[in-house]
């Protein structure tokens with residue numbers, strides 16, 4: 184399978200085309216929308232999330248609630264487009280006249296406040312794609328970079344990931360996430376949550392499993408807001424019910440840990456990740472790190488510990504996938520850092536675009552989508568076929584052959 188996304192943050196909307204998704208999978212808009220809404224939550228988001236109400240539109244590849252095997256196209260509208268139509272117009276002439284570069288536009292926010300928009304941005308924000316993108320493409324207006332570099336694009340990735348999750352659920356695979364740290368405040372352990380726990384966590388301020396930490400995280404974000412700061416953090420993403428033997432030890436580019444790492448690191452702001460014990464394991468003796476192997480006829484092979492995070496030799500080993508992910512603070516600072524204006528060459532303060540103070544809870548939902556995508560693709564590679572029944576039959580044959588049962592089956 185493969186997918187491509189298109190769309191600018193303040194353009195008309197986002198589009199994704201998914202190719203290679205099997206036929207005869209039942210898909211409902213509501214299932215996709217639930218995931219989109221999970222990504223929109225979290226304390227510390229900017230004004231934009233009050234404007235948007237992400238909903239999927241099915242354009243192709245689905246008929247009467249079931250996939251056809253043909254390319255699936257989905258769209259999410261940007262409600263904010265109405266406010267940016269002149270700035271982001273694809274036309275050289277808007278309302279019969281040519282826009283002047285750098286012209287400042289007036290728009291109305293969701294709360295009806297009047298505010299101005301800098302159509303042209305020339306002071307790159309340290310930490311953002313602004314400068315490298317401008318140099319690479321020869322732009323003087325950073326808006327040509329930042330509109331696509333914006334994490335708005337992750338909305339449609341979550342839509343794509345929802346298709347992957349729907350497919351994986353048919354094989355008993357469930358994927359969730361929760362936040363472990365915002366700024367300096369930590370809470371919760373990197374562990375698998377029950378479906379009920381995950382639902383509860385999704386409704387908390389930071390999607391953190393520790394109620395007291397959620398309150399401390401709120402204080403941390405409120406303080407950051409006062410200081411003109413932004414915050415990063417850490418979250419864990421997990422997958423349960425994953426069959427052993429996905430990925431491969433045979434080739435570097437088929438190792439599943441490598442594929443997962445690429446997919447997760449591709450999320451804006453993600454700077455590091457660990458499988459299982461990760462960096463801590465590097466300082467421990469081997470006997471304390473590796474997970475002893477056990478067997479019972481009912482359960483097949485299993486482990487009592489999961490320090491490996493469900494991956495050995497570039498393959499899944501039948502234990503839950505456990506990944507810990509670090510996100511840097513958002514690069515837009517209300518007290519902008521020193522930078523150089525691309526037009527004047529003068530030392531100035533970085534541009535301020537309306538932004539989030541932190542987006543770690545949302546990034547965790549995006550990471551779920553990327554993990555789901557990589558796993559769904561791995562299932563198709565191992566049990567490949569054109570339709571769900573065909574793939575399912577191959578999966579069943581394999582699980583019987585290796586006598587593998589997910590822990591909760």
Ligand code: EPS
Nearest residue numbers: 229231332333334335338536537538539
């Ligand atoms: C983002 C800036 C903000 C965020 C945006 C990512 O948007 P705006 O510039 O419109 O205020 O809200 O995230 C989203 C729109 C989203 O859907 O997550 C950025 O510069 O990356």
